[in-house]
Amino acid sequence: MIPRQELQPGYTVSRIIKGGWHLAGGHGPVDRQRAIRDMADFVDVGITTFDCADVYTGVEQLIGEFLRTDAVRGARTQLHTKFVPDLGDLASVDRRYIESIVDRSLKRLGRDEIDLLQFHWWDYAVPRYVEAALELERLRKAGKIRYLGVTNFSVSRLRELIGAGVSVISNQVQYSVIDRRPERGMIDLCREHNIGLLCYGTLAGGFISERWLGVAEPAEPLPNRSLAKYKLIIDEFGGWEAFQMLLRALGGVARKHGVGIGAVAVRTMLDLPQVAAAIVGATSTVHLVDHLAAVALRLDGEDRASIDGMLQTARGPSGDVYELERDRDGPHGRIMKYELNKE
Secondary structure, three states, X not given: OOOEEEEEOOEEEEOEEEOOHHHHOEOEOOOHHHHHHHHHHHHHOOOOEEEOOOOOOOXXXXXXXXXXXOHHHHOOOEEEEEXXXXXXXXXXXXXXXXXXXXXXXXXXXXXOOEEEEEEOOOOOOOOOHHHHHHHHHHHHHOOOEEEEEEEOOOHHHHHHHHHOOOOEEEEEEEOEOOEOHHHOOHHHHHHHHOOEEEEEOOOHHHOOOHHHOOOOOOOOOOOOHHHHHHHHHHHHHOOHHHHHHHHHHHHHHHHHHOOOHHHHHHHHXXXXXXXXXXXXXXXXXXXXXXXHHHHHOOXXXXXXXXXXXXXXXXXXXXXXXXXXXXXXXXXHHHOOOOOOOOO
């Protein structure tokens, strides 16, 4: 069974969280009934925490359907969604706008309270994110939200929210063996304020696996936005050959323990300070064995030295959490979709 981690007294999450982005249709057709059956299988092995978002088209509704059709498993499930106002709406976000989005999420999920609502803000140059977060804090006190988190907030902006009195318990960030940006101040801030990190991109959209070991660098266009996004991170890390060297190091550790490369990559992240859980965007239950292997795996000093030795040569990514992605004119920002709430 998947172990659990306490985020706050009385509130725990599974250390592997089921991501929902892949169910929004951007990775290919979604078989709704298969997706609902898979949710039951995840819960049965202890992956009871589901991550989704208001902007993941159709995913809140899909999880809501699962909760309605399987009340027993649904009662064991923690629901994490997001509040992501569209870029074009940031200047006009107000109480009515915020509450309408939260109410819509509650209706889609079929719940009276969201377990964890995670707040994202596209552009810090539009300085309304503190006011928006305080409105979410008001809804938390009103009972519509149990806990508040953020996603992709930088060190300085998260500190600003905390100073304003927003009770943040988590920050969902991109964090993996090829993207160590949270180690530039975020870990220390989260330790100071008892904030857990919920890590996405742990497997780099599937790049960190045997499938990509020893193969030629993929040519554009890539099959989906997830691979396009993480190929850019590989380029920042040092390029395809540097990535292949890392995969070989991970593969050596994996063979030693009789597990897959992905299990080693996930376990590496779960062992890091302030990491509460890793979010995996599983497209089916085929990798459940790998998830169980990741939490059961115990890395020794030799394993860590092998992995860390490769990471010492990494060129990037540079900057704070999500800093590269906030440049809308740069390669990371150009692939983002900023108006998904309207869809």
